[in-house]
Amino acid sequence: MRIAIQTIAYLWASPYTIAGIAIGLILGGRFQRVDGVIEIHGPRIAWLLRHMIVPAQALTFGHVVFGQNQSALDCTRLHERVHVRQYERWGPLFVPMYLLFSMILFLRGRDGYRENPFEIEAYDAEERV
Template identity: 75%
Template sequence: MKLSPLKWILRCLAYVWASPYTIAGIAIGLILGGRFQRIDGVVEIFGPRIEKALGRMPMPAMAMTFGHVVFGVHAVALDVTRRHEAVHVKQYERWGPLFVPAYLAASAYLYARGRDGYRENPFEIEAYAVDTPDFSQRES
């Protein structure tokens, strides 16, 4: 797909804006010896040590997004969660370095009021709104 010059510049700016998390994600993926694949402009990383790390999170996850990097417990998990995580990638493009503080602040605000800081988090509500499994985009 060919982008107009303006859209191309905006795409570049989105990558730059989210890059602190993307760079951290790539570094973590290299340290954990993950397998890398690139799908739709996103680097996906999976492997046994990624699976172990995601399982040790306060809320164990099948996948987790860092900028333009998505970690998955394995390749199938990445397939299943791709649409959901793509929404988080767009959120990183919108919020840039502010994304994680904004996400955590929303969760803390909800938890402090006895509500579900994950499922009721506006960032998750937006992501779950498009959440249906999609097996059509897997590259081998």
């Protein structure tokens, strides 16, 4: 039963996972698999993460985590694994819901990143360790 549930979770998140793998290949990233998650880093990925609207050390797409470098992947692993689980729960709805929460918060004059419920869950997991 556990294998069936995990398979469904991978399939539900697969549109973003496939996109993440494609982006990693296009950008010439270095791939590694850690605990069922593909981690990718490299100079072009680092550049993109540094130049996003909210610069990031790492970013999750389904079962793919992009990091500026290996150290960033190591430091953010727990936080990003929470996002992986969120993709497993929300599937294709994750990114639209994340952006919707951010936009609503921003329009209310609040922090669309730190006050986003998805980020709150990830940061709470870090604090518990």
